[in-house]
Amino acid sequence: MSEELLKVSNISISFIQYGSGLKQNILDVISDLTLDISQGEIVAVLGSSGSGKSLLAHGILGILPSNANLSGTMHYRGEPLNQNLKEKLRGDEIALIPQSVKFLDPLMKISEQAIGDCTEEEKEEKKAIQREVFEKYGLSKEVDDMYPFQLSGGMARRVLVSTALLSNPKLVIADEPTPGLDERSIKETLNHLRQMANDNVGVLLITHDINAALEVADKIAIFYAGYVIEIANSSDFTGDGEKLIHPYTKALYHALPQNDFKLTEGHQPLHDELLKYCPYFERCEHPTDICHETIPKLIDIGDKKIRCNRANEFKTGEF
Amino acid sequence: MNYKSLGKFLSYKLIRLVLLLVAVSLISFLLIDLSPIDPVKSYIGEVSVSPEQVAKLEAFWGVNEPITTKLINWLGNLLHGDFGTSLIYRVPVIDVISERFFASLTLMFSSWLISGVLGFVFGVLAGMHKGTWIDKAVKVYCYILLAAPTFWIALILLMVFSVDLGWFPTGLGVPVGKLAENVTFFEWLDRLILPAITLSLLGVAQIAMYTRDKLVNVLSDDYILFAKARGENGWNLIKRHGIRNIILPALTLQFLSFNELFGGAVLVEQVFSYPGIGQAAVAAGLRSDVPLLLAIVLFSTLFVFCGNAIADALYNFVDPRIKEGESSE
Amino acid sequence: MNKSKNTYYFKKMNLRTKTLLIISLTALILIAIVINSFFIEASSLTTNFPMRNMPPSFEHIFGTDWMGRDMFTRTLKGLGLSIQVGAFASIVSTIIAVILTFVSRLNKYLDSFVNWLIDLFASIPHLLVIILVSISLGGGLFGVIIAVGVSHWTSLTRVLRAEIKQINTFEYIALSKSFGKSNLWITGKHFLPLVLTQIILGTILIFPHAIMHEASVTFLGFGLSPHEPAIGIILSESMKYLATGAWWLAFFPGLSLLLIILIFDLIGDNLRKLLDPTKAHE
Numbered sequence: 001m002s003e004e005l006l007k008v009s010n011i012s013i014s015f016i017q018y019g020s021g022l023k024q025n026i027l028d029v030i031s032d033l034t035l036d037i038s039q040g041e042i043v044a045v046l047g048s049s050g051s052g053k054s055l056l057a058h059g060i061l062g063i064l065p066s067n068a069n070l071s072g073t074m075h076y077r078g079e080p081l082n083q084n085l086k087e088k089l090r091g092d093e094i095a096l097i098p099q100s101v102k103f104l105d106p107l108m109k110i111s112e113q114a115i116g117d118c119t120e121e122e123k124e125e126k127k128a129i130q131r132e133v134f135e136k137y138g139l140s141k142e143v144d145d146m147y148p149f150q151l152s153g154g155m156a157r158r159v160l161v162s163t164a165l166l167s168n169p170k171l172v173i174a175d176e177p178t179p180g181l182d183e184r185s186i187k188e189t190l191n192h193l194r195q196m197a198n199d200n201v202g203v204l205l206i207t208h209d210i211n212a213a214l215e216v217a218d219k220i221a222i223f224y225a226g227y228v229i230e231i232a233n234s235s236d237f238t239g240d241g242e243k244l245i246h247p248y249t250k251a252l253y254h255a256l257p258q259n260d261f262k263l264t265e266g267h268q269p270l271h272d273e274l275l276k277y278c279p280y281f282e283r284c285e286h287p288t289d290i291c292h293e294t295i296p297k298l299i300d301i302g303d304k305k306i307r308c309n310r311a312n313e314f315k316t317g318e319f
Numbered sequence: 320m321n322y323k324s325l326g327k328f329l330s331y332k333l334i335r336l337v338l339l340l341v342a343v344s345l346i347s348f349l350l351i352d353l354s355p356i357d358p359v360k361s362y363i364g365e366v367s368v369s370p371e372q373v374a375k376l377e378a379f380w381g382v383n384e385p386i387t388t389k390l391i392n393w394l395g396n397l398l399h400g401d402f403g404t405s406l407i408y409r410v411p412v413i414d415v416i417s418e419r420f421f422a423s424l425t426l427m428f429s430s431w432l433i434s435g436v437l438g439f440v441f442g443v444l445a446g447m448h449k450g451t452w453i454d455k456a457v458k459v460y461c462y463i464l465l466a467a468p469t470f471w472i473a474l475i476l477l478m479v480f481s482v483d484l485g486w487f488p489t490g491l492g493v494p495v496g497k498l499a500e501n502v503t504f505f506e507w508l509d510r511l512i513l514p515a516i517t518l519s520l521l522g523v524a525q526i527a528m529y530t531r532d533k534l535v536n537v538l539s540d541d542y543i544l545f546a547k548a549r550g551e552n553g554w555n556l557i558k559r560h561g562i563r564n565i566i567l568p569a570l571t572l573q574f575l576s577f578n579e580l581f582g583g584a585v586l587v588e589q590v591f592s593y594p595g596i597g598q599a600a601v602a603a604g605l606r607s608d609v610p611l612l613l614a615i616v617l618f619s620t621l622f623v624f625c626g627n628a629i630a631d632a633l634y635n636f637v638d639p640r641i642k643e644g645e646s647s648e
Numbered sequence: 649m650n651k652s653k654n655t656y657y658f659k660k661m662n663l664r665t666k667t668l669l670i671i672s673l674t675a676l677i678l679i680a681i682v683i684n685s686f687f688i689e690a691s692s693l694t695t696n697f698p699m700r701n702m703p704p705s706f707e708h709i710f711g712t713d714w715m716g717r718d719m720f721t722r723t724l725k726g727l728g729l730s731i732q733v734g735a736f737a738s739i740v741s742t743i744i745a746v747i748l749t750f751v752s753r754l755n756k757y758l759d760s761f762v763n764w765l766i767d768l769f770a771s772i773p774h775l776l777v778i779i780l781v782s783i784s785l786g787g788g789l790f791g792v793i794i795a796v797g798v799s800h801w802t803s804l805t806r807v808l809r810a811e812i813k814q815i816n817t818f819e820y821i822a823l824s825k826s827f828g829k830s831n832l833w834i835t836g837k838h839f840l841p842l843v844l845t846q847i848i849l850g851t852i853l854i855f856p857h858a859i860m861h862e863a864s865v866t867f868l869g870f871g872l873s874p875h876e877p878a879i880g881i882i883l884s885e886s887m888k889y890l891a892t893g894a895w896w897l898a899f900f901p902g903l904s905l906l907l908i909i910l911i912f913d914l915i916g917d918n919l920r921k922l923l924d925p926t927k928a929h930e
Contacts, residue, residue: 063547065539091550103545105560106640117551117559147639163549338764339771350784466910468860470867471883471902478895582775586864590887601868604779616776624771 002039003077005171005202006060009034011072013055013064029055031226033072034298034305037171037202042193044205044213044234047223048268049179053206054099057173060204061096062086076171091116095169099176101156104148111144114163126166133162137192154185161192172196173204178212190216210252222249225268225279228298231305245306248280278309328635332628339624340617347616348393352386356607393613403610407602412614415599420618423595427584429515434522435573441523442530442569447557449535457527464524469583473517473590480513487513514591518583522576529572533565540564571633577626581619667918674911678731681908685728704896711896714889719882723901726879727908729872733793734859734912740797741858742851745804749843752809762809766802774799778861782870792871796858804850811843845923852919856912863905879905 013030029052037043047053058064060074062083074081076089090096104113114134115126134143137158143151151159157177164172174193178186193203193216207213213220214234221231229246236243241253253259268279278284278291290309298307396403402412445457464472481487487509537543538561546560585597592598596615603611635641704711710719752762769777777799778792785791865871866880874881879901886897 058544058548061548063544087550087552090548096545096548098541098545098548100541103541105542105546105563107563107638108560116546116549117555149640167550335767339768342768343772347780350780354784355786356783462910462913463906466856466860466913467906468863468867468883468902468909470864471898471906474883474887474890474898474902478890478898482890482893578770578773581773582864585773585775586868589868600776600779604783605869612780616772616780619773619776620771623773627771 002041002200004036004038005077006081006204007036007075008056008060009073009075011056011059011070011074013052013059014069016067016069028226030059032295032298033228035221035228035231037204039170039202040197040200041219042197042203042205042217044207044217044220045223045228046207046210046213046220049176049208051208051223051268052226053208053223054175057096057175057204057206060086060173061090061094063090092167093169094171094173095164095167097160097164097172097174097177100180101148101151101153101160103160104156106148108147109144110146110148110151110159113148114159114166116166129166130162133165134159137162153180154182154188157181157185157189161189165196169201171202171204173206175206176208177205178207178209186212210256222246222252224248227279227295227307228305229280229307233304236304245301245304246280246308247284247286251283278307280308325636328632332631336621336624336628340620343620344394344397344613344617345390347613348390349386351609351613352389356609402614405603405611406608407606407611408608412610415611416596416614416618419594419596419599422593423584423588423597426511426514426518426588426593426595427580429511430518430522431573431576431580433515433519435526435570437519438523438526439530439566439569441527443534443557443562443565445527445531446534446538447561449538454531457531461524461528461531464521465528467521469517469521470586470590472520473514473587476513476517477590510591510593514587514593517587517591518580521583522580525576525579526569526573530565530569533568534561537561537564567633567638571630574626574630574633577623580626581623667922671915671918674915678908678911681724682728682731685725703894704900710900711894713885713897714894719896719900722877722882723879723904725877726882726901727904729876729878730859730862730905730908733789733796733862733872734855736793737796737858737862738800738851738854740793741800741854742804742847744797744801745808745850746847748801748805749808749812753812762805766805769799769802774861775864778865779868779870782865787870788873789876792862792865795865796861799861800854800857804847804854807846807850808843811846815842849916849919849923852912853916856909856916859905859912860909 011030011033012028015027015029033056035043035045045053045056055064055068059070060081064070076085076094079085081089086094104110111127111130111134114130115123118126131141131144139155139158139162143155143159148156161177164174172193177189177193181189190212193205197203197218205213205217214237217234219231220234220237221228223229230244230249232244232249237253241250241259244250244253276295277293278287278296281287281291284291288309294309296307296309298305393403400413402416404410405412405415408415441457441460445454448454534557538557543556543560546556551559581597584595585600587593588595588597589601596619599611600615600619602608603615708718708720710723712718713722748762748765752759778795781795781798782791785794862871863878863880863883866878867884868880869884871880872878882901883898886894886901889897
C-alpha cells in the first residue's frame, strides 16, 4: 500500500462575525472533519459552493485569516503538521492550485510569479524549469511576459496548474479548479490532476462539481452543512446507489441528470444556525429520536466513513 | 502607439487647462469686483494726495468704468503676459510671482519629498504589522496630525526650536540688512528647515494613513494568500506583492495633494515669515493688492492642476492593466 | 472549547456598543461646550491687569493673557464659536452638494457641467477660494461661513454622484421610469431616502475640515473680525507674545481646537464603520 501523506483528524474551523445590531455570531464553517490522503490518490471534498470548503485548504496550508479559529490535529507523513511545518512545506512539498486568476498578482508578469521568490543564483535554473513545465502544459513563450489580466480562462487555469508543479510537490490541493471553464478545459484540467496522481502525487480536490469528482477522484468526502457526512469510494456511485449509505449521499446521487433527476426538499442549515443535532435531521426520511438529540460521530464502516446514527441499519439495506 | 495616446492625453489636458484658467480668472475677477475693495485707496495707503491725483488714479484703475470694460482690459493685458503692477511691492506682478514662487516651490518640494518617503515607510511598517504597537503608534500619530491646525503646529515648533532652543531664526526670509541675492546657501537653508519640517510632519499623516490602509487591503487579497501558499513570506512577500501594488496609488495620492500642500504652505509661510507665494497671497489679500492676488490665484491653480494631471498620467500610463488594455484596442 | 468561545464572545462583543458609546459621549461634550459658551458672561472676560500674563495655575488652568483675561474661558468661548461656524458651513456645503447632485441628474449636459465644476474647485487651492470668497463678501461671520461652505462640497458631491449612479442600475428605478414617473418624482421618492445616510455622514465628515479652515483663515486675518473671541484670533494674537515666552497663549487654545477636530474625525470614522458593516469586522 502506498504511503499515507496527509491525515486530518477532527478539524473544526470557526469565525467570529457581526450580525445585525450589536450581535456577534460564531460561525462554524467546518466541523469535526476527518480525512486522509495517500500517495497517488485523489480525494475529493464535495460540497455546495460558498460552503467554506476552501478553508480546509487554507487550514492545511496555514493561511487562514487571523479571525479564524482552527482546532483538531493534522499529520503529514506521520509528523504533526503544525504552523512551523506548514510554513516549511507550503510551496514546496504541498502545493495549491487556486480557484481563479484573482490569485495571481495583477501587477506581476506570469513567469516571475510562477518562479516565485528566489535568489539571483537560483533564478536561471528555476526559469528553465518553469519554461519546461509551461511547455508541457501548452503555454507558449509569450505567456511568460503577460500580466494575469491578459490570460484567457483556459490559459489562466493551465498557468495555475503548472505553478503548482514547479516545486515537485508530493501533495497538491486543487481548490475549485473547474468553474467557469468550458467542457474541453474541464476535461483537460481533470486529466492534469489524474496525471499528477499517476506520478504518485496525492491530490486533494475541493469542488462542488459532482461530475468532476466522480470522474477523477478515488474517494469522495461529502460535505454537508460544515460536516463530512460520508466518505465513499467513487466506485460506490454506481447502479441504483445501493452501495452508498448516508441518505444525503443517496439523494445527491439520485439528483444527477443521468439518474433520476430527483430533488430532495429543504435546504442545508446555514452556518449561523448552531446545530445541536444531526445536520441532515430536517430533511432525512428516516429520522429517529436520537437523531434530534446528538450530532452523530463519523464512524468507520469497512473502508468507508459515515456520520449517521443509523449507519449500520442503512448499511444492511433495511430501508 | 503609446506616444500617440500620450499626445492625445496631453492635448486633452491642455484644453482643459485653458478652460480652467479662463473660468478661474472670470470667477476670481467677479468675486473681487463684488468686494468692497477700493484699489485707489489701497494704492494710496496712508499718504495724503490731492483730489486731482485721486481722479487720475481712478481713471488709471478704471474704477468708474463698467465691469465688462474692466474685465476686458484685464484679460487683454493677461494675454500679453501683463499681470499689472503689484500695489504693495510696487514692481511688476510677474516679478513678485517668479521670485516668490521659486521660494515656495523649494519649500513645498522638499516637504513633499520628505513627507512622501517618510509617510510611505511609516504606512508600510504599520500595514505589515497591523494591530501591533507600531501600527497603533502610526495610527495615533496620523489621527492627531490630521486633526492639528497647520498654523498651530508651526507656532509650537517656532516656540520650541526658535524661541526656546534658539536653533533657528525666528523669521524673516533673509537676515535683516542683507539683499536677497547675497544670502548664503546656509543662511537660506537655515530658514527653510523649520517650515519644511512643519509641512512634512503634516504631510506624513495623510500618506502614511493611506498607505497603511491600502497595504492592509492588499494583504487580504487572494494573490497574497496564494503567494503565502507558495512559501513566500516576511519582508520579501511585502516587497514583491505588497509594495508593488500600493506604490502607484500612493504616488498618485501624493501628486493629488498639491492642493493641501499649497494651503499648508500659505499658513506655514505666514507663521515663519518665509518670503514665499503664500505670504504674498496673504499680504495681497489683506492689503487689497488685486493684481497680485489674481495672479497668485491663477498660478497656484496651474500648480495644483499640474499635480492632478501628473496623477492622472501615472494612472493611465504606468499601470500595465490600463496601459496594455488600451494598446490592445 | 465552548467556554473559550464564550469568553472571546464577551471580550469582543461590545465593539459596536463601544462605537455608539464613543459617539454619544463625544457628542455630549460638544453640545456642552456650545451651550456653555453661550452662558459665559462678559464679566468673566473682563480685563484684570494685575493678573496679566500669568502662566497656567490652578486658578487659571490655561493662564491669562496680556489683559489678564482667563485663557480657559476665552478658549471655551472660541471653541463654541468654532463649532457653530463649522456646523453652519458644513450645512451650506451639504446643501450645495445635494443641489448639484440633483441638478446633475436632470440631463447629461448638466451632469458634465457639474463634473467640470468639481474639477474646477479641486484645482484651485481651497485656502485661496476661502480667502477670495471671504474678501468678496466683506469678511465677518457670514463671509466665513459661506466661504468655507463653498469650498467643501466637492467630496460629498462625488460620493453622492457615485451613489446615484449605482442606484440608477436598480430595477425599480427603471420600473418607475417606465410607469412615466417624472425625474423629480423619482428623485424625491427613491433617491433621497437612499442617499440620506450618505448626506448625514457627509455633513459630519465635512465638519472637522470646516472648523479647521475657519480657524486658518481667521488666523490669517480674512475671517472673523478681531473683536470676536475666535480661536484663530486668539492664536494670531499670541504670535505677538511668543518671543516673551508666553507659550500658554498659543499652546492650550490650539490643543483644544485639535481635540475638537479629533473628536469630530473619530465620530465620523466610527459612524462610517457603523453604517458600512462590511468594514466592521476589523
